[in-house]
Amino acid sequence: MTKSIKVAIAGNPNVGKTTLLNQAAKTNLKVGNWAGVTVEKKEGFLNYKGCDIHFIDLPGIYTLEPLSEDEWIAYKFIVEEEPDVIVNVIETTNAERDLLLTTELLEFGRPMIIALNMSDEARRLGIEVDIRHTIELLDVRVVETNGRNGEGVQELLDSIIETAKAPHTPKAPTYSTEIEQLLEKVREENPKTPNVPTNGNPAEASPWTSNKRALLKLLTDSDGRFEEKVRLERSYKKNMGDIIKNERYAFAHGFYKEVFRKRRLTNRDITDKIDKVALHPVLGFFVFLLVIFLLFKISFDFSMPFMNWTEGFMTDFLSPLALSLLSHVGAGKWLPEFFSQAIVGGVGFVITFVPLIALIYFFLALLEMSGYMPRIAFIMDRFMHKLGLHGKGMIPLLLGFGCNVPAVMATRTLENKRDKLLVMAMIPFMSCPARLVVFSFFAILFFAHPAVVIFGLYFLGIAIGLLTAFFLRKTAYRGKLSHFVMELPPYRAPRIRTVLQIVWVQIKSFLYRAGTVIFAASVVIWILLNTPPNIKSQSDSVAAYIGKAITPILAPIGINDWRISTSLIPAFLAREIVLSSMGTIYSVDVQQKNTEFHFLPALEQQVEGLGQATKESFMSLLTPRIETMQTTEGDQGLRNVIRSSFTPASALSFMIFLLLYTSCLATVAVIAREGGKKFAFLFLAYSFVAAWGVAFIVYHIGVLL
Amino acid sequence: MTTFRDYSGEKKMTDTPDGTASRSAAQTKTLKDLLVGDSAQIVDFLKENDAVRKIEAMGLRRGKKITIMQKMGRGIVVKTSNSRIVITSDVAKDIEVK
Incomplete structure (x- = not known):
């Protein structure tokens, strides 16, 4: 029988627990939430020497005297779940601080291993540890590790097995x-x-x-x-x-x-040198702006050629390939239709955005792991606290540009409930890639300078977020702005493999969504469009009937077409669905090109296209501007049909509506969990009113111009 | 820009209900008084509250030598051993240094 071992990884924040876990469990990682709270829970699984090791990465904490939510989680886990082994990760270069947690862990008397991590940094700083003496004093196993290159990980795994096979209590700390x-x-x-x-x-x-x-x-x-x-x-x-x-x-x-x-070493710390600039009252602000500019420039420009290629790959290769296969096997009329409209038109469209989302996650993970993220909080606190906000609130807001859901989760770093709710009420206005998907589609179609429109929308979102915060500070959330305490970890070159693993976990969940929720929504829309059966025109379908019913609400903001209002309903599941639904609805109108499909030349063309896309991506990095969306290309058919049902004013109003209205089930759900159902519901209503109001004003100004 | 009332209402030392901070602010040098580049040693904490418990856990403890790395607005970057910690001036004023 295989023995299963439950291992809790405990340590201070930024000591490299996650990197060590990645090294130990390789790819078998699972990211989820701790039950009842929205604190990220990372788990790893490994079969080693006939034992099933189950790692649980506890939140990074300084103490087990539970002050914050994170500390409660760690405390409760150790008390209630009784892990077989606790791996206490210590940042060797900061051991004195970390030893408080070690002392507290020793009090529990559970079998423990000390991992002295970042041994390379310690050596460089001339820090030496008397390991034999440590073992004598505490009666625990001690392993020197280095998460970055995997040094000591093998030894750590062996120690886990040995400790689990012959568990014993370490020496409890002695007090006065x-x-x-x-x-x-x-x-x-x-x-x-x-x-x-x-x-x-x-x-x-x-x-x-x-x-x-x-x-x-x-x-x-x-x-x-x-x-x-x-x-x-x-x-x-x-x-x-x-x-x-x-x-x-x-x-x-x-x-x-x-x-x-x-040992006394004279070499000065690289972190101090970088911080001389990065934390400088004036220069630091420009560094921040540059970092954010590069984040968006590279994410957008580098991914765009790949996105175009993916779209082409779907519509010019996969779709005709599948259609020709289907006609070979003699499938009826509705199956190919269903395939091209619901699957390629719906799900396929959303999948084209994977390159962009991957890059945004990549850079956000890089910022987080390099140690720069908390510095942004310090630099921005000067401005933020004038608005009655924490500098620390800047981090969730920035993460909001990646995805609102983890951003809402990140508000847990704010200890004060009021500060937390304030930031939470701002996050949904930070435009995420799902919205960008919609913006880039419409902006290219209706405006001569799409990049200007898209940036305008991003800034509009930020402005509405700030106004919301200001309004809340003056009304519901008055009172003293609480103090703030935060660590600035040393700068570290992130391990690219770990960053990629994080990106992969996020992409997996996006693809999962595309394969489940988005797929289901596309299928439902497609079915509703084709019921009752044998209708002459789509405008007689159930979908059209529903869309027409809500059109009066949206007509004042310029959305006066059942096809658009219908696609907004499933978009509550996730904004990008608005496009996949439109894709499904409109692709029925698009005449199917009936061209012959030849596998090999088509494949050749795709490979060539990929090479071209790669070249374009790298070339785009050489220009100082954000190049994305300067040209129009892609599936002209769908675009032309959509063009006929919007004007520039109504397209802008539509984008503003989608920007501001929290049309995202996942975000609303996570807000409800973190801030309460009442808060989430009020916020949803508020965001709808704000979206409608701003869209109304913009639409009517637009019509006048 | 109008200032929020919140900031004008910083409590005076003598206001503390537990009476631990009976010394007046004028006699006690606190971390808030230090300038960028200054080094000092933490003598004591003038209050026992969650903020103080937190910074102690983070490594700012009695007897530790500290250096002020940067100050901006209400934020102060304090370095001790190998960690850098940002605290706000309303916490810094409760840390006695010499």
Whole structure:
């Protein structure tokens, strides 16, 4: 029988836990959420030496005295899930800070391994660790690791197996005599030390009898039962919780002095050098602008040729290939129709945006892993706090340009509920690639300078977000702006493989969505368009009937066509569906070209096209402007039909409506989970009103011009 | 630009309910008073609250040597050992240094 081992990875933020997990579990990673909260949960699975190892990456935390949501999650996991092994990852270069968490983990008495990570950085900084002494003092296994090149990972895996096979309790930290004597009294009162009671059920006693954490908890909760405790609290003028906290610091500090040595090295830190510019009051701001400009320029320009190629690959190769195969096997009339309209027209259209989304995720991951992201918060706090917002709120807002859903999740870094809700009310106005998909389609079709229109829309979104925040600050969320505390990790060259793994996980979920929700929506639309059966024209179909019913609401903003209002309904699942629905609806109108399909020449043409796209991508990087969308190309048929049902004014109004209205089920759901159902519902209504209002004004100005 | 009322209402030391900060602000040098490039040592915290507990956990502890790397608006970048921590001036004013 294979033994299964549950391993919790615990450590401070930015110590390289995730990179280490990626090294250990390779590709078997799973990203999800912790039950009930929207904190990302990363898991890894590995079969090693006949054991099934299940890694759980706990959120990066500084302490197990639960102050924030992250700390609660980690604390609850260790108490309730009782992992077989805890891997405590320590950033060797910052060990003194990290040892507080180590001390707290040791109190639980669970089998533990210490991973001294970033051993290469430590060597460079002249930091030496007396590993043998550490093992003596704590009675735990110690492994030196380097997440970046995988050094020590093998040894770590071996240690996990050995520890799981012969589990034992590490030595609990020793505190001052007064505290230890008090704890002895508590132990006498509670001979069978229970596990830390979490929901008032101390019945489940832990097999690890030396659970010091439980004793400490009993002590702090004991009120006036122990005379000495009351006396100690009085003489220190502190409550027991803070006294114990200082005891832990003392232990961590003492331990650090015992085993860590630093040789004097003269080389100055690269991080300090970069920060001289990156955090400079004036230069830093320009660096930020440059970084953001490059992020968008490269994401848009580099991906555009690939997107065009993917679109061509679908419509000129895959679709005719499948159609000719279908006609060979003698499929009827409706199957090829269904295929070209619902599958290629709907799902295929959305898939063309994979290159763009991949690049945006790539750069956001790069920013996050390089350590620059929190610096943006510092630089922007100067402006943000004038609006009554946290600089830290800048990070979720930036992530919002990638996808609103993880952005809403990232608001958990804001400790104050009010600050969190404020930022959450701004995020949905940050335009995501799903919206860009729609913008780029319409802007190219109706405007001479599509790039200007698209940037205008991005800025409009930001402006509405800021106005919303300002309005909320003046009304519902008045009060003091809370303090802010944040670490600036050292700059590190991200491991490209890890970044790519992160991108792949995101793309997988996007493709999954395309294959499920978007596919289903396309099929439903297609069916509704073709019911009741044997209708002469689509405008007699059920879909048209539904669309016509809601058209009056949208008519004042210039959307006076059932085909558009119908496609807006399923777009609530995800905005890009508006195009796939339109693709499905309009492609019925497009005359199918009845050309012969020859496999080999077509394939040759596609390969050639891919080479051309690659060349164009790299060439685009050489120009200083954002080149994307300067030319019109692609599927002319669909574009021409759509062109006839919009005017430039109504197209602009339509884009504004889609920009501002939170037409995204996933975002609304995550807001509901984080901010409550009432908040989510009110926000959805507000975003609809705001979208309608702005679109109305713009449309009518547009008509006058 | 109008300032929010919130910022004018910074509490004075003597306002603390627990009375731990009986010394007046004038006698105590706090981290807030330091300039960019200054180095100092943390002596004590004038309050015990969640913000202080958090920065202690992050590495700004009693006895630690610190250097001010940058100041901008209300933000202060403090370096200690190998970590850099941003705190706002309303937290910095509760950290006594020498």
